[in-house]
Amino acid sequence: MSAEGRPDRTPVTTNDSYYGLPIVKEPAWQQPDVPLYLFLGGVAGVSASMAALARPLGRDALAKLGTVTAATGSVASLGALIHDLGRPARFLYMLRVFKPTSPLSVGSWILAPFSALASMSATSVLTGKFRTVGALAGAVAGILGPAMSTYTAVLLADTATPAWHEAYRELPVVFAGSAMTSAAGVALIALPKRDSAPVSRLAAVGATAELAAAHRLRTRLGIISETYRVGRAGSLLKAVEVLTGAGVALTATGRTSRIARALAGGAYLAAGLCTRFGVYAAGVASTRDPKYVVEPQRERRGRV
Amino acid sequence: MTSTGYSSPQARMGFFTDTSVCIGCKACEVACKEWNAVPAGDGPGTDAAAGMDLLGMSYDNTGGLDANTWRHVAFIEQHVPAAAEPSAPVQAGPATAEDLGMPTVGAPRQGDAQENAGVRWLMSSDVCKHCTHAACLDVCPTGALFRTEFDTVVVQEDICNGCGYCVPACPYGVIGKREGDGRAFKCTLCYDRLGSGLQPACATACPTESIQYGELDELRARAEARRRELHDAGVTEARLYGEDPDDGVGGDGAFFLLLDEPEVYGLPPDPVVTTRDLPAMWRMAALSAAGVVAALVGSLLGRR
């Protein structure tokens, strides 16, 4: 191919592609809408569950923060989703049908009630009214929370995008772990020292899970792992490692320093964003070169 | 397969595209656009708005299937080894079976090895495969995509909200989102014409019966007969693509007779419907969600 991306002469087709054109389509979603949608949903989900657990444990500040984060995050997530639609006015068509075969349908049926419940709960928490209803709503949202933080991994994996589909075992772990560190990150920034121990632990678990799963992405997916190692995705996922590592280190020192905690929280949030953007970028990269489609399929067919 | 809820018996309808008689005239592309009022343009080139780019891919200036291209004719110029040129003297009398004998240019004389080779020019009209297990249909959250009584897969433009999920879901890269419209479009196998007992527009126009429309069972039998005929005539590279009900998408409603590897035509060698792994994905997501719960409980119940 020449500099303009065009062949220098009518390319004689080799055995691996049609003029090097992609076989599967690049995801039709917009950036940053969809990566944000993934990120915000994850934060909101874990936050809601965290709030639901914190409340009976008497960690009111954590509960309050989790409730508000869940509401804000899920509504923003919903906003990002709607903004990405080609026909935003038709968002409600998402509830026209319930399709277990569609993670987006399932997700919509999770996201819609979740964001409503989280909002109710947050309203109650902030205004101090309808406490029982608010608590109940918060509890149900807390139950939906883990699903909120992982369904988006299925959403990506349930595509023909090689980097996503082939990563369907790892992506939920990555997203869940990342959601935990991010939710913890919010708490680290917003809360005083006395609430930092549990969230630090949460962050550490999340970081461990995410980094382990992400390592698998980069090494275990055959040729497709390339897409997680190089280019934009490679850089972003590298950043995730650095930021997460920094977060863990800062958390350790942050037991005394508010600034360190805030920096750690920021690092976790940034890592969470980088994860979603990085995974997204890997997906895009895996559609641009047809070899990521052809080679694994050829191997599967026993051809070389 | 699961029930799609139609009461009246109706055979499954589909396309058999026999590329060995395709002359690359592109009547299918135009007839499709005229009937379905598909906008001009939308190639992969830089001037996508007008679609008026000279792509330099032999006579293909369309590039591939997309929201505005529901039939796409691929042109592949190939060297064939000079040795493979038909050189046997003409037999008396007619060839009893068809000798496809794709011609080659002249005989070797001088020049480098490449120019000593002949050329063969493959043409093939690509279209939506109307898969038995259609990922686009599975992942559509609104029910805009549905399976018709003819067992074809159609987007309902009055329902589609442009979520775009179908686009990366398709293992063939067929469906696309239309610029400026936001909704997803692809071949409907002329659902409206079928309802009136007509053939799809492309098959109606196709001068050489390269595109054949009919009951899928019958088409499969016809295609197998044609493949055998070609093999008997020495065209051993003829193979069917997408006709096998046991393949990764459960067989295509629109399948092909090809003269080279699928990827040469821009087709995936062994496509699998992404939702085949959906149960496993949900399991991983559930496990991860459980992990989130465990991590939360562990973190929050911990000391302090």
Add this chain to the structure above:
Amino acid sequence: MRRWLNKWPLFRQLTGSDRLGLGSAVQSGRSRQMRARTENAEKVAKSICPYCAVGCGQRIFVSNGTITQIEGDSDSPISRGRLCPKGSASKQLVTSPTRERWVRYRRPYATDWEYLPLDTAMDMIADRVIETRERTWQKTDEAGAPVQRTEGIASLGGAALDNEENYLMKKLYTALGAVQIENQARI
């Protein structure tokens, strides 16, 4: 109530056999009634493709006075209903906005077009023909042989004209004595 609920695909999905919502349950009302637009054509004109000389049969479907579809005539022993890309684009040939619908007139030395009513244009063209013919009339050639003609007026016709059109052209030009009457058929 049930009828009302039945409009909700989710309800149909839960109560019918299309449990996964992949087929009939999610079909829209519009889709259920979908038929080829040619079904209700008020007129189907039997025509012939205007491009090359193979002479493929065409059917032109008309609804509400406008052409809704042009496709191959499956009765034709020549084309058996098939059309090439150009033939398939016939509807666009006839109906696309790139088509000219009004007379244009360019005065000598003018830099742009102006409009002229068709009747005026016809009258002016008739005057040009009469005047040019008169001015360039040749009774005899240099050798004195009668020729009764004009070489001041020429014509070049395309070969997508009807026979009837060619016939009137040749007849009129011949009566006018115009001999430089040519056609794509020479080219």
Add this chain to the structure above:
Amino acid sequence: MAEAHPVGFQWVVEAKRRGARIVHIDPRFTRTSALAHEFMSVRAGTDIALLGGLINYVLTHERDFRDYVTAYTNAGAILREEFADTEDLDGLFSGFDPDTGSYDVASWAYENVPDVSPAVGKERWVEPTNRGPSVGGRRDDEAATVEQFGSGGATVGGKPKVDPTLQHPRCVYQVLKRHFARYTPAAVAEICGVDIEQFLDVARAITENSGRERTTAWVYSVGWTQHTVGAQNIRSASILQLLLGNIGRPGGGILALRGHASIQGSTDVPTLFNLLPGYLPMPDAHRHPDIDSYVRADEGRIGFWGNIRAYAVSLLKAYWGDHATAANDFRYDHLPRLTGDHGTYQTVRDQLAGRGKGYFLAGENPAVGSANGKLQRLGMANLEWLVVRDMRLIESATFWKDGPEIDTGELDTERIGTEVFFLPAASHAEKDGTFTNTQRLLQWHEKAVEPPEEARSDLWFYYHLGRIIREKLADSTDPRDLPVQELTWSYPTEGPHAEPSAQAVLAEMSGFGPDGPLSGYPQLRADGSTSSGCWIYCGVYADGHNQAANRQPYSEQSWVAPGWAWAWPDNRRILYNRASADPQGRPWSERKRYLWWDEEQRRWAGPDRPDFEAEKPPDFQPEPNATAQDGLAGDEPFIMQADGKGWLFAPAGLLDGPLPTHYEPVESPVPNSLYGQQENPIFRPYQHAGNRYHPIDSDVYPYVFTTYRLTEHHTAGGMSRMLPYLSELQPEFFCEVSPALARERGLRHLGWATIVSARSAIEARVMVTDRIRPLRVRGRVVHQVGLPYHWGTNGLSIGDAANDLLPIALEPNVDIQESKAATCDIRPGRRPRGRALPELVRTYRRRAGIERSDS
């Protein structure tokens, strides 16, 4: 065929499926090649060498269908002693006059048969050119006189003396053998650049697939006709097919694939200067002072042309009705007279000289579609008035505003005095009428809707223009206006726009007799009792019924499908189909059964109408002095020929030789390998400073180029470049070159190239492709450049016009230009803009030594 006639190609695919072998011969590898069994790449402009090679193969190996040849062709006819062949005269035939650059054809006639070749008129222009006959021009009076034999044979004075053993040294068969002896496989390979083995393969294929049991068909397009040897290319195929017995038989023939919906109709009902409807000649001022002299050459001869007076009188009756009487020669004097060439390129010459004042363009775009587009545009810029009728704003309507010469400064809008009327035209969907397709089928197309706004049919335009002119001249007493005043011009009109009835016009063409509509041309009379506007179309309105509108579905009738539309003449689908039976009237074979003599019914039977008198038995022998059809025996199938035979040798009718001879194109990279005579000795050069020809074997213009079509576009693009759906499929002008040429000239795929000739320079995007191959000709590599010619400056898909490169070099018989083979240079990069463009062209001419120092 797949490229430009895809739907017709379905029958090739069908034949292939049934076991037919498909061979494609072309300079470039096309969509047709892709599906053919064999592709043979040839150098553009060498078809006679190739076909001559095949003829030689047939003759050398005695593979001709001897029973057919002896019975149905003039193989045995004895030629005159004074005839001398190109073998004897190094590429010339006897009768060549170097002073006039033309042939006296008398010596080509049969022995003992009077020579009735037409007398010649006087010379008109003689001017030297930089190429062409060295004698410096030639008279042009015989211009296009040959075309009038389009539906029949040329005139010979009767049946020749025949040697049925074909052994007589002066019989056609022996002359043929000698003439083609030097077209050996080696010579073919050297001239055409084909491989000997492949050529022999093809030769074996066609001979083995011809004879009693089998037939071979040849299909061609303008790749054969647009040459200075165009008519002789077709003659070559005729000779080959006659030798192999492939004429008049199912699966045989030489099938022209014509490129426009009614281009066949445009010659049948001609808008051609030299013809009247039905291939009647336009009268010549000197040879045809009255109707008797007009019909003299043909009247009374054998074959159906012998009835020429009946056809001519019926036409005059159709034109001038009751005013045409026997007493006034049926108003024969109302017909204008020719004095030579009045063809389209002559028209342009007149325009350039200021003699052409007014110009009508009806659905034609010469600014892009004709050879040497610049001369076309300059000619139009020199007019007083121009009427353009089209559906879209074609280049010929806007040249004064945005033509290439505006950019180069050769024209200035404000100094162009041409008054331009652009009238929007109706489409085929908006009018009734008939198209005559490439197999002579008149097919009626119905009006679907009214044309929009001011768009009108050409029928409307010409009818009303005639009506207005007649009104304005109604009171004139000038005898000049009598033909207009007396013209039958009362057609019924209908609808909101007063559209004349196309049906009424068709009925007039078909004709009327005392008892109403005529049913066929044999009913035409010379006494004025019948009228017919086009005798070959007589019967299309038989019984007052529009036969062209017949639409019996093909599935409900025989494979010949006579119930679909109407073929001229007399609804016959295969011409000369009497030849499908042996002289005794039996099919040559069961397999190839088509027409046969049914002894019980005492008439010819079969799925088609006989192209023969239906009740003339095979053993019929004519009276000694019988004329017209009565002069034909029952075993003489070629009923338009004066001897009833298929002509292997053309004793009359062609101006450039009785046998095809290989001449190089006017612009060629090589000298003629076969003869000292380089090019067609009587090709018609076109003298103009803007029409210089390239020297042979020129370093300055070293490459061959050829022009052609793509499936996605149509001719000069007026019906395709303006449509989004077609434009996007081929969005831009490109040239096709081989990788080797790309390397040689530094051309990059998808980059730009400038292609230069002595006429102009154009730019195109580059497609480097293996489908174009360098050829080895006379021991050296010849590169070819492929140029699709659809583009112009207007529309959605735009580009330079390939035809701007072409010279005007005309075939002597029919005046067609040589579009398919010329030479050029190609270089990387875009062409210069403005005045630098003509300067570049001049620089090249200077380098080639063809630029006059004063220009």
